Amino acid sequence: MNLTVAEENYLKAIYHLSEEGTKSVSTNDIAAEMKTKPASVSDMLRKLSEKEVISYRKYYGVNITPEGKKLALQTVRKHRLWEVFLVEKLNFAWDEVHEVAEELEHIQSPLLIQRLDAYLNYPKFDPHGDPIPDEFGDVKARPRVPINEMEVNQSGQIVAVKDSSAAFLRYMDKVGAYIGARVKILDKVEFDGSVEILVDQKKNVFMSKDVAANILAIQS
Amino acid sequence: MNLTVAEENYLKAIYHLSEEGTKSVSTNDIAAEMKTKPASVSDMLRKLSEKEVISYRKYYGVNITPEGKKLALQTVRKHRLWEVFLVEKLNFAWDEVHEVAEELEHIQSPLLIQRLDAYLNYPKFDPHGDPIPDEFGDVKARPRVPINEMEVNQSGQIVAVKDSSAAFLRYMDKVGAYIGARVKILDKVEFDGSVEILVDQKKNVFMSKDVAANILAIQS
């Protein structure tokens, strides 16, 4: 099955939205994710459905098929490998890679990806801590907890961010919260869920629940 | 001026054809180069003309404008830098890079190209010996002579190939004629222009005029 660039982008979005919840994905959600209008989404859903990468009942939302998931994971794999390349080899900051990877992920060349993977030494995670699927689409999932759900006095290690936007990543840089940093929950405010944490054993940071929910850690 | 991928490809083709001769470029030549139909070319010429990257009088062929040349050279620069990357870093053979570079050259990111250039140590030539324009579009031209135009007993060094097709490059590999190899003209057949050469001071190779015309050398 050959997909166009637009189809690949839609399918990847549908895959990501599918992973978030267990229910089928709505037209509006896809439109929001893709920054297009629902009418455009309906049109695309018909095409993706014809190519049998999604299953689709009008008005009742979308489910990705096994074939569709496999294709989406290939795109995710390419996206994340390119992100690693940009950061590790070309010295991009982790908040500068997303847009470029969004283009690079559509280059069609199995050899290229195979060689890139080898060149990068078969990385397992991208610069944002997200797992890189292998060539068969298998993902090594790590248990990850948003730090606002950790208990006071618990320690852990930051392994990923949920939000990879440049704005959020720059905030992470600002407070010294990099992937791999140790964190300890010092205090939680019951009222609004905000937390105070110790980052990297040296810096106290106070953050809202919304921010904390985007920082994922393994507890230790 | 923003060009679509198709427009970039056409403009690059027009640039290459312009460099070959001094006359303006014909619709048919562009169609042949782009492997499309003349009707499609006419359509595209109208668009490129509106964007003022070519000057175009109906029925009288095309000339590239200074602005168009600058844009074409940016695409050429990206194409050749990616080719170097593929060969030097990802161990592609020089006959495997063209198709992939044809896609990679359209990635939009000035930072990416600047970093790639630095990462590759500011290469001056691509794997086929073609010069890489700098960021301002300046090209360092080398004097290059097709080896069928060299005299008997003259020596030189292969610096480029005119034809970069996989088939021709594999022939080059087969006869041991790599970029940088020394060559000496041993004999020329008046009748059909074919030549016998000594490659790399060790291998005698007999080739047709057509083949020899695609191997470019500096005389020494």
Next chain:
DNA sequence: ATTTTATTTTAGACACCCCTAAAATCAAAC
């Protein structure tokens, strides 16, 4: 059960890029 509201789909339109077939134009031969 009916009305209201939110969501989703369809209709119609436009930009892009390609095609075939037909018409227009240029250049060469007579």
Next chain:
DNA sequence: GTTTGATTTTAGGGGTGTCTAAAATAAAAT
């Protein structure tokens, strides 16, 4: 100068992907 032949353009149409406005449908409220 007129005819002929090659080249080029235009006309018309198909596929992709987007949009706005209107219609259809589902879900929620009464």
